[in-house]
Amino acid sequence: MEALLLYSLKANVVLALFAAAYYALLRHLTFFKLNRAYLLFAVAFAAVYPLLPMPALLPAGAAALPLAASRGAAAGPAGPAAAPALGGWQVAGAVYLAGAAGLLLRLLGQLLSLAWVRRRAHPATVLGQAVRVVPGTGGPFSFGRTIFLTSSALADAASLPAALRHEQAHVRQGHTLDVLLLQLATALAWPNPAAWLLRRAALDNLEYLADQAALQAGTLPRRDYQYLLLRQQAGGVPAPALAFQFSFSTLKNRILMLNQPHSSARQLGRYLLAAPLVVLLALGYTGARAQTAAVAAAASAWPANALYYLDGVPSDQTAVRELKPAAIGSVDVIKDAAAVRRIFGSDTAPGVVLVTTKANAQAPAVLALTKRLNASYPTLGITKAMATIPDYTYAPTHVYVLVPKALAYITSHYPDARLSGTVTELKHKTTGEVKYQVQLIKGKRPFDVFFSPQGDFLGE
Template sequence: MAPTLLYLLKANGVLVLFAAAYYGLLRRLTFFGLNRAYLVLALLFAAVYPALPMPALLPAEALAPVPAAWQQAAGVRASVGTLAPSAVIDWQLVGLVVYAAGAALFVLRLLGQLLSLAWLRRTTRPATVLGQPVRLLARPAAPFSFGRAIYLSQELLTNMDELVVVLRHEQAHVRQWHTLDVLLAQVALALAWANPAAWLLRRAVLDNLEYLADRAALQTGLDRRAYQYSLLHQQPGAVPAPALAFHFSFLTLKNRILMLNQPASTTRQLGRYLLAAPLVMALALGYSGARAQAVTAVVQPATFHPNIPANALYYLDGQPSSEQAVRELPASTIYNMDIIQDEPAKIKQVFGNTTATSAIIVTTQANANLPAVLALVDKADLGSGYSHTPVQVNVLVPKALAYITQHYPDARLSGEVVEAKRKTTGAVKYHVQLVSGKRPFYVFFTPQGDFISEHR
C-alpha cells in the first residue's frame, strides 16, 4: 500500500475512534474545559500518529516490501502474476488523486473565508463600547468575534440589555483564544473531508466552545434565566456573521440552552476521560505481540521462494552478504529483491567461480542508487535495472512473430507484452508472454526482433 494512502487510513481511522468515544462518553458532560482539551488532542494526535515509529492500527504488509515485486527480467524466474499488476488501473493512485482534489478544494474554501474576514475588517471602524474595544460594522449584521476582535452592528448599541449579554459572551471567546480551536478544526476537516468523523468533531468543537463562552458569561454575574431569555430573543433577521466567526446562532441554540440547564457533572464521571482518550490511544498505539511482530517482520527469502537452495548466494546493496543478514532486514527498509535461480552458468559469469545455482540480490531504500548496486544490477541484467511499461502486441516486428511461430508452434500469445527499458542506458527489450497448455512462460526479444532468451 502506498505510504500516503496508509497515512490517510491511519489518521482517519483514529478520528473515527475519537469521535465515537466523544459522542458516546463525553458529549453531555459539563466539564467543558476537559472536553476542549480532548477534542484538540484528537485532532492533533490523528495528524501525528501515523508517523510515530510504533505498531499501527493499520500496519503495513509485512511480507510485501518490494515496490515492484519480483520484476521480470533476464535471470529472474518468471511467474504469471509478475507483470500483470502494471497492466491494470492503479486504483490506489486514483483514490489519492480524488482525495487530494477534494482536500485542495476545502483548503481553497478555507482561504476564501479568511480573505472574506480580512476584507470585512477593512470596512469596519474601531470603537469602544462599555469599556471594550470593538469594531463597528457598516451594515446590519449579527454580532460575532474572530481572533482578538469583536464585531458589532450600530443597531445593537441601542439595546443595552442585549448588548451586555453579547459583549460578555464574545469577550469569553476572545479571552480564551477559541479562534485557534476553530481554525484547527477547519484545517482537519479540509484534510479529512471524506471522513464523517471529521465533520462530527468539527461540530463538537464549535458546540463546546459555545458552552464555554456561555458559562464564562454567567460567571460574570449575569442572571441565568435572563441570559437564556436573551438568547431566545435574538432576532433571526440580521445578516449572518461570516464563516469561521463566533456569533450568536440559532444553529446550536437548542443545545446551548440544554447545557445551561444541565446538572453539573459529578467527579465520579471524570472516570470517563480515563476511558476515552487513553483507550483510543491504546487501540492505536498498542497491538503489540502478534501485531508488533507483523509490523517489524523481516524478509524471509524462503517464504517468497521455497525452492531456494541452501547454498544460494546473498548480496545486499551490491556487496556479498549472508542469508541471516537478509532475513534480519526490516521489511520497511527493502526497496527491491531480485532472484537468479537455476542458472549456474550465468551465476559464474556474474559472481565468479562458485558452485551456487541461485542468487538473491536485495537492495535497501537508502542505498538504491549506490554505484556498487547499479553496477551489479547492470552486470547481472536484473529486473530492477529496468522500467516496465505494458505495450500492444503490434510493437513486435514480423521477425519476432516468425520466431515465435517457428519455435513455439504449440504456444499462443497471451496478449501481454511489456517494454523493458534499462534505467542506465535506455536500451529496450520486449517481454512476450506465451502460454503452452495452462503454463505461461516468457520470451525476450530486441526491438529488431532478435531472440534474446526464454524463461519458463
Template sequence: MNAFVAYFLKTAVTLAVFYLFYRFFLRKETFFRFNRYYFLGSIVIALLIPLFDVSFLLPAKESLPVLVIPKGYMTFQQAVVTPLVAPVPVQEYRDPWAWVRVIYLAGVAFFLLRLLWQVGTLAVRIRRAEVRRISGLKIVPDAKVKSPFSFFSWIFVHPDQLAEGDLEEVILHEQEHIRQHHSWDLLLVELLTVFQWPNPFAWLINRSVKETHEYLADRAVLDQGIPLEKYQRTLISFVLGAGNPALITPLNFSLNQKRILMMKKMKSSNGKKWWSLILLPVILMLAMAFSGPGENDGARIEKQKDQTFVVSGRVIDSETGDPVPGVNILVRGEDHGTVSDLSGNFTLKVNRETIPLTFVLNGYEETEKTLQSGKKQVILIKRKDGTAPPPGANHVQTSKKSPLILLDGKEIGTEEMKNLDHDKIAGIEVLKGERAVKRYGEKGRDGVIVITSTEKDQTYKLSGQVLDDATGKPLQGVSVVIVNTSVGAMTGPEGRFTLNTDKPEAEIAFSFVGYQTVRQKVKTGEPVSVRLKKGIIRLDLKDVKAQREPVSRPASGKADDEIFFVVEDVPHFPGELPALKKYLAGHVKYPPK
C-alpha cells in the first residue's frame, strides 16, 4: 500500500474514534475548556500516532536460523542453469487508482485555495478599514458584516451597530475569543479539513470545535454578570447573519436550542472527565494495530541497506579468452574490493543488490561494469596496445597464431568478439592442445574459444490467425511452416496457430488446398492476422508440343491393336472437403525440429 494512503487512512480512523467518544461521552457535558483541549489533543495524536512504531510490544515471530556455508555460493552458482524465458509482450500498465488521486488532490487544492483566499480577503478588509480602538480592542467597521466576529486580535462589526453603541455584550463575547486565542484553533482545524476533506469526521470535528468556542465565550460573558435574558436577546438580534468565512466563528454561530440550553445548564461534575481514561488503551491498541505485520515494509526496505549481498564473476582476456588472475576489483567510489584468483574468478560481499565495480590490472584498460547479486557474470577486459600478457596468464594466442572463436556454434573473428555485449555472454570455454584438435580438427590447432550467449536456445513464440479473405471466417487445417525449416503446424478450429522457434522473427508460409500460398514475416509478441485468397492454378499450354513415343505392341502382334488410357474422376473423401480438412488436421503432423 502506498505510504501516504496508509497514513491518511490511519489518521482518518483515529479522528473517527476520538469524535465518537466525544459524541457519546462529552458532548452533553459543560466542561467546555476540557473539550477544547480534547479536540486539539485528538488532532495532534491522530497526526502523530501513525508515525510511531510500537511493534516491539507485539509478540516476536520465530524465525528459522540461517546456515552459512563457506564457498557454497560459488558451487551453487556453477550448478545452476539459467532458465529459458520467452519474451512477453510489454503491456501498458494502467493504475486503477489514478483518478482517485486526481480527485483527492483537486479537493485539497480547492479547500487550500479557499482558505488562503479568505485569509487574504480579511487582511485586505482590515487594511482598507478605519480601525478604531475601544478599551484597548481593535474594532474594524465593515459594511459587509452581518454578524460580529473576531479574527485574531481584530473585531469586525457593522458601522450601524457601532453607531448605536449597544455593543457591550458583543465586545465581551468577541474579547473572550481573542483572549483564548481561538483563531489559532480554527486555523488548525481548517488545515485538518484541507488534508482530510473526504473524511466526514474531520468536518464534524471542525464544527464541534467552533461550537465549543461559542460555549466558552458565552460562559465568560455570563460570568461577568450580564443577565441571561439580555444576552440571549442580543444573540437573537443577529440571527439573520450569514455568509462569513470558514476561518471565523460569528456571534450567531450554531444559535439553536442546544446553545441556549447550555447557557442555563448547571456545570457538570468533574468526575465525568475520568471517562477520558478509556481512551488510553484505545490509543495503545490503535498504535499496535498500525504497527502490525506488513505495515513497516518501508522501514524494512531501508534496513536492507545494511544486509549483505554477494556478487561474483570471472575476468577474461577479451583477445585470447583466457582467465586473468590478479585483477583488482574495487567498488566504485568506495575503498573496498577483492582480487581475481588463478582461474579469473572472484566473489565480493557488498551492501546492495546491484553494485558498480571497477576492474584494474597493469597492462589492461580500466573497465567499469555494474553487477547484480545472484548472477555470476563474465567480464571481458581489453589489453592495452603493445602490452605483453601479465605473469600467470596462460594465453593461447601468440603473435603468429589465432584461435578459433565460436559464438553459439558460429565462427566469428577477433574484432567481433571484442565488440560483444558483456551482459549477453553466458559463459566462455577455452580448449587447447589435443582436446581442441579432437573436437574441432585442424581448425582448433591454435586453440578454441567457445562463447555461449544468453540468447542461445532461447525459445520464442510466433502466433496468429488465418482467415478467409472473402468471408473473414477462420480457416482450419492451414499448413503453417517457417520457410527453409521443418518447423510447422496447422491451424486449429479458430484458425489460430502457435510456433516455437529460436529466433524472434521468421518468415512463414501459409498454404491451403484451393487457396493461394502466402508468405509473411511474423515477430514474437505481435500476433498477426493472415488472409488467404481462393485461387486456381492454370497451366499455360501454348508452348506444349505433342510428341509420339514408341509403344510396344501386345503379344497378339496385331497391327491394329490400340492402347487405351482411361482417366477417371478422383474418388471423393467421405464427408467431402470439411471432413478431409478435419482428418488432416488431426492425423498429419510435422516431425519435430
C-alpha cells in the first residue's frame, strides 16, 4: 500500500507541474494540435515517471539512501514504533482506492449509458455521412466513429452542415481516445486538482480543434458559426458524459478562441520551455524528496534519547534535522542493543543514528568510527564471492541505484534481513550486461542477492 501511495504522490506532483506550465504558458495559444500533444504527453509521462529508476539518472550523491542501512539485529525498542505509520498508510490507501474505484465505476456506467443511447437510435445517412438519429431535442454529439443527431438537430437545415463537420472532426482525429485516457487518469489521480484541470483543458482543446476544422471546411462564416453555437440547446437527449456534445460550460471559451488572433511563430518557443522545464523540475523534485525522506527517517523515526553521530562525533537530533539534504552523504542505523553497548558503551540508548556529510566523508573522526564499526562487522566490503566471477568486472556503488521494485522484493522476501549498505555493480566483460549484488544481513550472517537494473530478482 505504501508503494502505491508513493507512486501516486510522484505522479500527481508531475501532473501539477505540467498543469502549471500549461496554464501559465500555453493555454491561450492557437496551436491546438501542439497543445493536444503536450497534454497527452503530460498524462503519459506522469504515469511512467514513478516507475523510472530516477535516482540512477541523477548525479552521484543527488539522492540519499531510500532505505536506511541497518547493521545489527532488527529487534529492539524501535521495532514496534513503525506500526502506527503502517496503519496510516493503509487508511490513506483505502480512501484513495475507494475514490478511484468509484470513478471507474462511474466510467463504466457512462459506457453503458452510451450503449443504451446507441441501441435506441436508428441509422441514417445525412449529407453523405452515416449517422444515428436519436428521438428528442438537443445538439449533435459523437463517440468513437459514430455521430449521433437528435431529431431537433436534423430539422435545423441551416445549422446542420457546420454541426456535422464539427462532429466529423472529432471522429476523424480520434478524440474519443483522448477522452477515455483522460477519464482513466482523472479516476486514478482524483485527489489532485491538477488532474481535473488538465482534463478540462484537454476537453476544451479538442473542441477548439473541431471548431477549427468546421471553419476550414467553409460551411459557415466565422460570425455565423458563433451564432450557431449560441443557438444550440443543451439537454434534451440524455447523451453520456463521454460523448462530445454541446455544453454551456465550454461555450464562452470556444467563442473566445474563435476570436483569438493566430499565435505567432515566435510563440512556438514556449513549447521548448514548458515540457523540458517540467521534466527537469521533476528530476530535481525526486532527488530532493529522497534526501528529505532519508533525513526525516533518521531524525524522527528514533526517540530523542537515541545516540546521534554527525561526521563521526557525538551529536543530537536537532543538529541532524537542521542539515540540508543535499549535504548528506550517508545515513546508517544501528539497532542491536548488544552492538550499541559494545561499540558505544551505552546500556540505555535504543539505537544509534550515524550521519555523514559529503564534505566530511574522509574526516579523521569519520574514518576512526568506520574502523571501529568494521572491527565489529568484518563482513562489510567486497565479499569473497565476487572474486569467483571471472567474467565480470565489479565496482562498489550506492544503494540508491536500486529501483523501487528491487527494494520491494527485498522487503517482501527477506523480512528478517537488513540491508547492509553494500551494493556492487557487476558488468560482464563481453556482453556488457549489468547486474547488482546486494549484501543483506540476517542476524549476524551476511549473504548476497542479485538484481537486474530493472529490479528483477536474479538469484542469491
